[in-house]
Amino acid sequence: MKPKPFALSCPIPIDRYPTVTLAHGGGGKLMHQLIESMFVTAFKNEILEIRHDGAILQLQGKRIAFTTDSYVVRPLFFPGGDIGSLAIHGTVNDLAMCGARPLYLSAAFIIEEGLPMETLWRIVQSMKIAADAAGVQIVTGDTKVVDKGKGDGIFINIAGVGIIEHDLKISPQGIQPGDVILLNGDIGRHSISIMAEREGLTFETTIESDSAPLAGLVQQLLRGGIHVHCMRDLTRGGLASALVEIVEASDLHTEINENLIPVLEQVQGACEMLGLDPLYVANEGRFVAFVPADQVDLALRIMQSHPLGSAACSIGIVSESSPKLVTMKTRIGSNRIIDMLSGEQLPRIC
Amino acid sequence: MKPKPFALSCPIPIDRYPTVTLAHGGGGKLMHQLIESMFVTAFKNEILEIRHDGAILQLQGKRIAFTTDSYVVRPLFFPGGDIGSLAIHGTVNDLAMCGARPLYLSAAFIIEEGLPMETLWRIVQSMKIAADAAGVQIVTGDTKVVDKGKGDGIFINIAGVGIIEHDLKISPQGIQPGDVILLNGDIGRHSISIMAEREGLTFETTIESDSAPLAGLVQQLLRGGIHVHCMRDLTRGGLASALVEIVEASDLHTEINENLIPVLEQVQGACEMLGLDPLYVANEGRFVAFVPADQVDLALRIMQSHPLGSAACSIGIVSESSPKLVTMKTRIGSNRIIDMLSGEQLPRIC
Numbered sequence: 001m002k003p004k005p006f007a008l009s010c011p012i013p014i015d016r017y018p019t020v021t022l023a024h025g026g027g028g029k030l031m032h033q034l035i036e037s038m039f040v041t042a043f044k045n046e047i048l049e050i051r052h053d054g055a056i057l058q059l060q061g062k063r064i065a066f067t068t069d070s071y072v073v074r075p076l077f078f079p080g081g082d083i084g085s086l087a088i089h090g091t092v093n094d095l096a097m098c099g100a101r102p103l104y105l106s107a108a109f110i111i112e113e114g115l116p117m118e119t120l121w122r123i124v125q126s127m128k129i130a131a132d133a134a135g136v137q138i139v140t141g142d143t144k145v146v147d148k149g150k151g152d153g154i155f156i157n158i159a160g161v162g163i164i165e166h167d168l169k170i171s172p173q174g175i176q177p178g179d180v181i182l183l184n185g186d187i188g189r190h191s192i193s194i195m196a197e198r199e200g201l202t203f204e205t206t207i208e209s210d211s212a213p214l215a216g217l218v219q220q221l222l223r224g225g226i227h228v229h230c231m232r233d234l235t236r237g238g239l240a241s242a243l244v245e246i247v248e249a250s251d252l253h254t255e256i257n258e259n260l261i262p263v264l265e266q267v268q269g270a271c272e273m274l275g276l277d278p279l280y281v282a283n284e285g286r287f288v289a290f291v292p293a294d295q296v297d298l299a300l301r302i303m304q305s306h307p308l309g310s311a312a313c314s315i316g317i318v319s320e321s322s323p324k325l326v327t328m329k330t331r332i333g334s335n336r337i338i339d340m341l342s343g344e345q346l347p348r349i350c
Numbered sequence: 351m352k353p354k355p356f357a358l359s360c361p362i363p364i365d366r367y368p369t370v371t372l373a374h375g376g377g378g379k380l381m382h383q384l385i386e387s388m389f390v391t392a393f394k395n396e397i398l399e400i401r402h403d404g405a406i407l408q409l410q411g412k413r414i415a416f417t418t419d420s421y422v423v424r425p426l427f428f429p430g431g432d433i434g435s436l437a438i439h440g441t442v443n444d445l446a447m448c449g450a451r452p453l454y455l456s457a458a459f460i461i462e463e464g465l466p467m468e469t470l471w472r473i474v475q476s477m478k479i480a481a482d483a484a485g486v487q488i489v490t491g492d493t494k495v496v497d498k499g500k501g502d503g504i505f506i507n508i509a510g511v512g513i514i515e516h517d518l519k520i521s522p523q524g525i526q527p528g529d530v531i532l533l534n535g536d537i538g539r540h541s542i543s544i545m546a547e548r549e550g551l552t553f554e555t556t557i558e559s560d561s562a563p564l565a566g567l568v569q570q571l572l573r574g575g576i577h578v579h580c581m582r583d584l585t586r587g588g589l590a591s592a593l594v595e596i597v598e599a600s601d602l603h604t605e606i607n608e609n610l611i612p613v614l615e616q617v618q619g620a621c622e623m624l625g626l627d628p629l630y631v632a633n634e635g636r637f638v639a640f641v642p643a644d645q646v647d648l649a650l651r652i653m654q655s656h657p658l659g660s661a662a663c664s665i666g667i668v669s670e671s672s673p674k675l676v677t678m679k680t681r682i683g684s685n686r687i688i689d690m691l692s693g694e695q696l697p698r699i700c
Contacts, residue, residue, distance in 0.1 A: 010471040020465045025495030034493060038471060042478045043457070043488040055489035057454055059513060062410055068456035068509050069492045104407055106418035107393070108507050110460070115370045121360040121388060128392045138393040139405035142419045143384060144505075145375030146698065152500040157458050157492075159418050159509030163409060348496065 011037040027236025027282070028341035032245075052171055053097040053232065056164065063164035065100030067091060070157040074348040076123065078197040080189075080208030081284075083156055084126035089213050089284055090350060091158040092134045093233045096215040097287065099170040099222060100162030102134060107158055108142040112151030123154065134213035136160070162215075166222055172249030174229040177320040179290040181254065184217065184303055185210065185311040186262035187239055191281035192270045194349055199274075203266050212285030217306045221289065224302045230290040233283070235350055240279040240338045242288060243326045250324075256316030256338075257329045279328075280341055282349045290318065361387040377586025377632070378691035382595075401599055402521055403447040403582065406514065413514035415450030417441060420507040424698040426473065428547040430539075430558030431634075433506060434476035439563050439634055440700060441508040442484045443583045446565040447637060449520040449572060450512030452484060457508055458492040462501030473504065484563035486510070512565075516572055522599030524579040527670040529640040531604065534567065534653055535560065535661040536612035537589055541631035542620045544699055551623075553616050562635030567656045571639065574652045580640040583633070585700055590629040590688045592638060593676045600674075606666030606688075607679045629678075630691055632699045640668065 012034065023030040040048060047055045054067030071087040081089075088105065095102040107127065111120065131138055193209040195201070214233065221228060232242040239261070247254050263271075263278045271278050285308060291299045296314060303309030316328075326338040362384065373380040390398060397405045404417030421437040431439075438455065445452040457477065461470065481488055543559040545551070564583065571578060582592040589611070597604050613621075613628045621628050635658060641649045646664060653659030666678075676688040 008475070010468050012467050012471070014467045017467055019467060020461045020463065020470060020495055022463050022495050022497065025461070025493055031493060035491075038474055039457070039491055039493075042474045043481070043491075045487045045489065047454070047487060047489040052490075055454065055456075057489065057511065059409070059414065059453075059511075060412055062412065064409065064414075064511070066454060066456065066509075066511055067490050068458045068507065070458045070460050070494050070507060072460060072494045072496050103409075104397070104405065104416060106405075106416065106509050107389070108418045108420045108509075110420050110422060110505055111370045111375065113370060113372050117362050117364045117367055117369060118360050120370060121362070124388055124392045125358075131393070137395045137397060139395065139397040139407065140402075140417050141385075141389055141393075142507075143375055143381060143389075144420050144422045145370055145372050146422050146502060146505075147372065149499070150502040152496060155460055155494075155496075155505070157418065157420060157507035157509075159416075159456050159458075159507075161407065161409075161414070161416055161511065 011041050022347045023343045026345060026347065027241050028343065053094040056098060065095050065098040065162040065164060067094040068157065068159040069094060070155060071350060072155050072348055073350050074152065075197050076153055078209060079193045079206045081211040082123060082126050083154065084123035085130040086211050086284055086350060087156045087158045088127055088130035088134060089211050091160040092136060092213045092215050095160045095162035096218040097231045097233050099166065099168060100164045101219060102136045102160055102162040102215050104139045104161045105131065105136050105158050106140045107138050110144045110146060110151060110155040112153055113145055113148045115153055134215060168227060170228055170230060172230050172246040175246060175250045175252060175290045175318050176229060177252060177318055178293045179229055179318040180293055180296045180314050181256065181316040182289045182291060182299060182303065183313055183315045184309040185286055186264050187234060187283055187286055188263055188267040188271060188278040188281050190284045191346055191349055192267050195274060203270065207266055210283050210285035212308050214285060214287055214308060217303065217308045220302050220306055221299060226295050226299045227292055228289050231287055233287040235282050235284060237340065238280040238282055241340050244338060244340050247324060247326050253319050253321050253324060254316060254326045255319060258331050260313060260315045262311055262313065276345060280345055284350065361391050372697045373693050376695060376697065377591050378693065380692065403444040406448060415445050415448040415512040415514060417444040418507065418509040419444060420505060421700060422505050422698055423700050424502065425547050426503055428559060429543045429556045431561040432473060432476050433504065434473035435480040436561050436634055436700060437506045437508045438477055438480035438484060439561050441510040442486060442563045442565050445510050445512035446568040447581045447583050449516065449518060450514045451569060452486045452510055452512040452565050454489045454511045455481065455486050455508050456490045457488050460494045460496060460501060460505040462503055463495055463498045465503055484565055518577060520578055520580055522580050522596040525596060525600045525602060525640045525668050526579060527602060527668055528643045529579055529668040530643055530646045530664050531606065531666040532639045532641060532649060532653065533663055533665045534659040535636055536614050537584060537633055537636055538613055538617040538621060538628040538631050540634045541696055541699055542617050545624060557616055560633050560635035562658050564635065564637055564658060567653065567658045570652050570656055571649060576645050576649045577642055578639050581637055583637040585632050585634060587690065588630040588632055591690050594688060594690050597674060597676050603669050603671050603674060604666060604676045605669060608681050610663060610665045612661055612663065626695060630695050634700065
């Protein structure tokens with residue numbers, strides 16, 4: 001009864017990509033190629049096909065969201081957070097983006113031999129504080145230790161389970177012509193806070209990560225009766241990649257306006273200095289919501305009444321007009337096509 | 351509304367354990383101290399308290415099992431399996447030990463830059479084959495890549511969700527005086543297959559890992575009406591540590607008989623050569639079930655009718671007599687107290 005191995009050859013052209021590179025984890029084109037060509041091809045099933053931030057499971061009539069993320073951020077501590085709080089926020093946010101109320105998390109540690117015990121304790125405490133603030137419980141876990149030189153301090157995986165308590169279908173396929181794209185605040189701070197810490201850059205005032213749990217804000221939108229069509233948090237690959245992913249999974253054109261996208265002056269300056277584009281850098285407390293035009297005012301009021309949405313704004317619209325692309329009206333009035341990056345912009349940002 | 355940091359100091363005595371060591375991941379005393387003193391203390395909640403192979407969640411009247419495990423086995427390929435099949439089996443087995451029918455898995459990869467693309471593809475295929483054989487779907491995932499020298503080829507985390515379709519409470523607290531301890535086959539093969547591959551040892555015939563998905567066998571026991579009181583798979587720390595963990599969580603004495611515990615002659619020989627005790631080495635397709643005395647014959651018949659339980663046997667009993675210990679009647683007729691190991695026996699075995 002031994003199952004036979006596949007007859008399939010490697011779906012990634014190995015003459016071109018003989019090995020896995022940092023860019024394969026960067027949130028851009030190569031990562032998407034790896035996921036689509038290898039993982040989705042091999043693991044093919046109806047749930048995986050939805051290409052969401054998490055899976056939506058039907059369990060005896062209940063809709064449950066299930067998601068996983070590993071965190072390999074370097075350095076472990078940065079202004080506004082650390083790997084522990086980031087890990088809780090990241091997974092809570094993936095559940096929130098599915099429209100679920102996050103309930104339970106697992107915590108699995110891969111620790112490099114030699115990690116100071118006090119460092120581990122600081123991280124564990126930070127996880128607990130972040131979990132309490134997000135209203136979730138850590139209910140199961142795992143601990144592995146690898147030899148010195150075979151890890152990098154600590155890697156954390158957090159999987160999460162949440163419950164969907166409404167009838168909306170929130171997914172990239174749900175966006176419609178006329179939808180307005182809302183954003184909950186300024187972009188780019190998480191990446192810049194990490195880069196500054198990593199590269200030893202100093203600014204006039206410290207730029208703190210935007211890392212935060214978005215589930216409360218999302219629950220307010222849903223309970224407020226907003227018919228959210230799609231949501232996505234702006235992690236690896238940033239705002240640009242999130243919009244491209246959504247548009248590729250739908251069949252519609254999306255236009256954003258650069259003038260409407262808030263970026264702190266300091267973040268803009270740091271990005272220019274580091275050769276980065278704020279549209280492509282990762283955030284950990286920012287998301288876009290696609291909402292029907294007639295609910296925009298109400299949705300913005302709800303978002304702005306929450307501490308994590310006080311600077312919420314609309315940044316663009318969905319239209320039927322082809323081509324199936326994300327375009328941006330730039331500050332100087334031209335139109336720019338927004339695509340995913342092919343390479344790696346910022347490794348180990350989450 | 352910023353949450354305050356804990357006032358607590360590090361619960362592990364840092365003058366004694368200033369850093370995390372390999373033994374903290376080895377399944378013995380140090381790992382249990384870390385889990386109990388640090389993780390359980392910090393994350394304290396009713397579900398985590400149960401100290402099971404996974405968490406049992408109440409979701410709107412349904413009982414759901416939720417578990418996580420990271421896999422860091424070295425080498426990635428070994429006789430009888432690889433990190434991919436092992437990862438699927440390990441998490442499926444944790445769900446099975448909760449008495450759940452495994453349904454959905456997540457797959458999160460931490461890949462070291464430079465891993466050959468074909469190696470990744472071999473592992474992904476192996477995961478798919480193992481998932482199909484276990485009747486589970488991989489429904490969500492994550493991919494991270496870390497710089498060369500900051501990982502070790504590939505680490506995989508698999509979290510899992512299963513459903514509990516019976517009314518039994520299967521947990522260490524459920525064992526009762528008179529219960530008989532059943533084991534589904536010979537022990538030690540997984541560890542020895544890994545060690546042989548790692549150390550370049552050769553035997554007359556290749557020792558293959560026992561890595562296998564136990565959910566089907568467990569479901570047969572439950573559907574057959576066996577009132578299983580507790581189950582545990584014999585992973586890190588082996589049979590000895592599993593029994594000590596269960597006894598510590600209950601309040602009863604457990605006695606096993608060395609003559610009744612099957613160990614292949616070759617495995618016994620390899621253990622002696624390597625200075626290992628088969629009672630303490632990890633298995634990935636072996637478990638113990640505590641069943642009421644009047645159901646032993648039926649339970650053994652059910653187990654023996656399944657390919658993964660053909661050599662099932664009873665190895666000991668639970669008694670009320672103090673002390674609250676695991677003891678073993680040895681081959682030479684003496685009584686030996688079975689305790690957890692303090693140090694590390696075999697690193698990176700799963």
